[in-house]
Amino acid sequence: MTFQPEQLIRSAADLAMSLRDLRKRAGLSQIRLAQRCAMSQTKLSNIETGRVSPNLVDVELILRALEASPDVTAEVMSLARLAHTEWQGKRASWRRGLEKRQAELAGLESEARILRYFLPAMVTGLLATPEYVRASLSGSPGDKSVTIARKLERQAILYDTSKSFTFLLTEQAVRWPVLHPAAIAVQLDRLVSLSRLPNVRIGLLLAGPALSRGPMNTFTVYDQRLATVETFTGRIVFQDARDISEHVRIYDTYERLALFGEESRHVLTQWATLFRS
Numbered sequence: 001m002t003f004q005p006e007q008l009i010r011s012a013a014d015l016a017m018s019l020r021d022l023r024k025r026a027g028l029s030q031i032r033l034a035q036r037c038a039m040s041q042t043k044l045s046n047i048e049t050g051r052v053s054p055n056l057v058d059v060e061l062i063l064r065a066l067e068a069s070p071d072v073t074a075e076v077m078s079l080a081r082l083a084h085t086e087w088q089g090k091r092a093s094w095r096r097g098l099e100k101r102q103a104e105l106a107g108l109e110s111e112a113r114i115l116r117y118f119l120p121a122m123v124t125g126l127l128a129t130p131e132y133v134r135a136s137l138s139g140s141p142g143d144k145s146v147t148i149a150r151k152l153e154r155q156a157i158l159y160d161t162s163k164s165f166t167f168l169l170t171e172q173a174v175r176w177p178v179l180h181p182a183a184i185a186v187q188l189d190r191l192v193s194l195s196r197l198p199n200v201r202i203g204l205l206l207a208g209p210a211l212s213r214g215p216m217n218t219f220t221v222y223d224q225r226l227a228t229v230e231t232f233t234g235r236i237v238f239q240d241a242r243d244i245s246e247h248v249r250i251y252d253t254y255e256r257l258a259l260f261g262e263e264s265r266h267v268l269t270q271w272a273t274l275f276r277s
Helices: 005-025 030-037 041-049 056-065 070-083 090-096 098-111 130-136 145-159 171-175 181-194 241-255 261-276
Strands: 085-089 114-119 164-170 200-205 219-222 226-230 234-238
Touching: 005 041, 005 056, 005 070, 030 041, 030 056, 041 056, 056 070, 070 085, 085 090, 090 234, 098 145, 098 219, 114 241, 130 145, 130 181, 164 171, 164 241, 171 181, 171 200, 171 261, 181 200, 181 261, 200 261, 219 241, 226 241, 234 241
Parallel strands: 114 164, 164 200
Antiparallel strands: 085 234, 114 219, 219 226, 226 234
C-alpha cells in the first residue's frame, strides 16, 4: 500500500466518519450497534467522533456487526491501518529542534526490551564515534552541539543488560565515506568493541551474495509494538501489528544472511586495516 504524508493526517478523521456513516446507513443506533459489538456506547461514540482511535479488532467487530460488503470492509480496514501510522516530516523536526528528537528516541529506547535496527546506508548514532555523529549531522541546520551531546548520551543505553540490541549493517553502511579513511577505521574499531557487549549483536550483510530483495530503508523495530522507517524527508511510525510483523519478518530474513560474532569482527578488522593503509 502506498500513501502520501497528508493521507496519514486525514485518515483518523476519515475512519471515524466512515464508521459513523455506515452505521447510519444501516439504520442502527449507537446503543444497538454497541450491543452487537459487545462494547460500551460511550466507546463507540468516542470512536465515531474521533476522540478514540479504534484498534483493528474494534474496526473488524463494527464492520462485521454492520454486515459490510467485502469492498467496503477492505476500504475501511485500509483507513484503520493508516490511522495507526504517523508521518513525522524532517522540516517539522528541525523547527521543533533536533534535540527534541533525541529525547523522543531516548524514550522509545528506555521503554523497549528488544530493539532491532536495520541499517542499509549509514551507522546509527548509538554505534557512532563522536566524529561520525558530527559528520552525520552536517546537513542539518542550526547549532548542532546540543544534539551531538544528546546522541552521545543515548549510547549509555547499550550497557543496560536488561535490553537486547541487534544491529544489521550492510557493507555499504559500514564503509560509506562519511569521514576520512583514518576516522572510518576508528569507527570500525568501535563496532568491533561494541559487538563484544553481552546484549549487543552486530551483524554484517556483505555485498556479493544474492539477496531475495534489496535493502530499501533504514528501519527500527521496538519490541512488537512500534516500527519506524526513515526516508530522505522524514520518518513513518507504524503501530499496526500487521505492519510491525511484516518489518520483523523482513528483518529476520536479512538476519539469517548476516555474519555475527567472530566472523563479523574479523571482517571489520580487515576493513579497518585497509582504511588505515
